Amino acid sequence: MMRTDGYLLDNRQTEAAEHFSAFAALFDPTTFRHLEALGVGSGWRCWEVGAGGTSVVSWLAKKVGRAGHVVATGADTSRIVAAARPPVEVRVHDLGVDEPPGEGFDLVHARLALVHVADRARALRSMVQALRPGGRILVEDADPALQPLLCPDEHGPEQQLANRLRHGFRGLLADRGTELPCGRVLPRLLREAGLTRVQADAYFPVASPACAALESVTIRQIRDQLVTAGLATDQDIDRHLANVASGALDLTTPPMISAWGRKR
Numbered sequence: 632m633m634r635t636d637g638y639l640l641d642n643r644q645t646e647a648a649e650h651f652s653a654f655a656a657l658f659d660p661t662t663f664r665h666l667e668a669l670g671v672g673s674g675w676r677c678w679e680v681g682a683g684g685t686s687v688v689s690w691l692a693k694k695v696g697r698a699g700h701v702v703a704t705g706a707d708t709s710r711i712v713a714a715a716r717p718p719v720e721v722r723v724h725d726l727g728v729d730e731p732p733g734e735g736f737d738l739v740h741a742r743l744a745l746v747h748v749a750d751r752a753r754a755l756r757s758m759v760q761a762l763r764p765g766g767r768i769l770v771e772d773a774d775p776a777l778q779p780l781l782c783p784d785e786h787g788p789e790q791q792l793a794n795r796l797r798h799g800f801r802g803l804l805a806d807r808g809t810e811l812p813c814g815r816v817l818p819r820l821l822r823e824a825g826l827t828r829v830q831a832d833a834y835f836p837v838a839s840p841a842c843a844a845l846e847s848v849t850i851r852q853i854r855d856q857l858v859t860a861g862l863a864t865d866q867d868i869d870r871h872l873a874n875v876a877s878g879a880l881d882l883t884t885p886p887m888i889s890a891w892g893r894k895r
Contacts, residue, residue: 646848647710651684653844658887659686661834662742662771665889666691669767674698675737678761680726681705681744685714691740692719702732726754731761738762742771746813752820759824762894768826774814775801775885778835781846784881789874793846793882796871799862800853814888826892833886842882847875 671677675695679688682703688711691701695718703711704724715721722732726741727748739758748754758768781797782790818831836842850857850872857863863871874880 646852647683649848650845650852651686651710653841653848655684655686656841657836657839657845657884658742658771658834659690661887661889662687662740662769663690665769665771665891666694666738666740669738669769669891671695671738676733676735677701677738677740678732678736678758679703680724680739680741680758682708682711683743685711687740687742688714688719691738702736704732726757731757734761735763735766736761737766739766739768740770743773745770745817746772746809749808751813751816752823755820755824759826759894764894766894767891768821768894769889769891770817770821771887771889772814772817773885773887774833775804777815777886778883779885781882782880783837783883789871789880792867792871793874793880796850796857796863796867799857799860800849802862803853803856803860814886817888817890821890821892825895827895829890829892831888831890833888835883835886837883838881842884843875843878843880845884846882847872850875 671694673696676699677691677695679691679701682688682705688701688703695701697718699718701719702722703714703719704722705711706725708721708723712721724732726744727750739761741758745751745754762768779801781793785791785794818829821829850868854868858865
């Protein structure tokens with residue numbers, strides 16, 4: 632998560648820790664599967680871009696060991712500073728503006744980092760620049776426009792309310808300049824950056840308890856903005872949160888698209 636000023640899901644909000652925990656439960660297994668397939672191992676030099684939590688940073692640190700090095704960066708590092716011990720180095724870094732925090736990396740990984748950068752192609756070129764020849768990159772971003780519904784099975788008023796609030800959330804994101812068709816463009820951007828062996832897949836969870844946890848904390852984080860914008864009432868939100876807590880809604884998240892490639 633790169634941007635904090637004006638960003639709906641601000642890392643500085645009290646719910647941020649809960650948000651990152653739910654997000655990790657949903658998507659860490661997919662991320663770790665891809666990193667394993669890329670061969671991350673002892674002695675590797677890795678750059679974790681836009682780290683919002685510590686789960687991926689800690690996983691990488693265990694894989695590379697004392698012989699390796701993990702540089703974890705973000706515009707706000709307050710929630711990853713606890714991981715700053717060998718082999719992990721934490722740096723404040725703005726992906727959209729700053730030069731890479733080094734070069735010759737064996738791996739560069741970014742999850743939900745590019746979506747908040749205005750010039751994604753430039754940011755991606757910066758990430759590729761930091762790789763050694765033969766180095767790997769894994770970029771992961773959601774694509775809300777590919778699956779805009781929170782409840783694909785909209786069979787009752789509870790599901791209709793959930794989807795209306797999700798539509799409002801997407802509107803708030805768009806108002807802040809977040810370009811929603813993001814994940815689908817990653818393979819093309821990787822090829823345009825000169826990478827080879829580009830591949831991609833997507834993970835689309837349905838009816839996971841972690842989806843409910845993520846939805847609950849997200850709605851609580853953006854509650855005031857939804858009400859202020861006239862997109863929902865406090866009563867709407869209370870009713871939706873109760874529906875989510877009941878476990879009766881089959882909730883989804885936008886597909887998380889993972890794309891990877893290798894530098895020539």
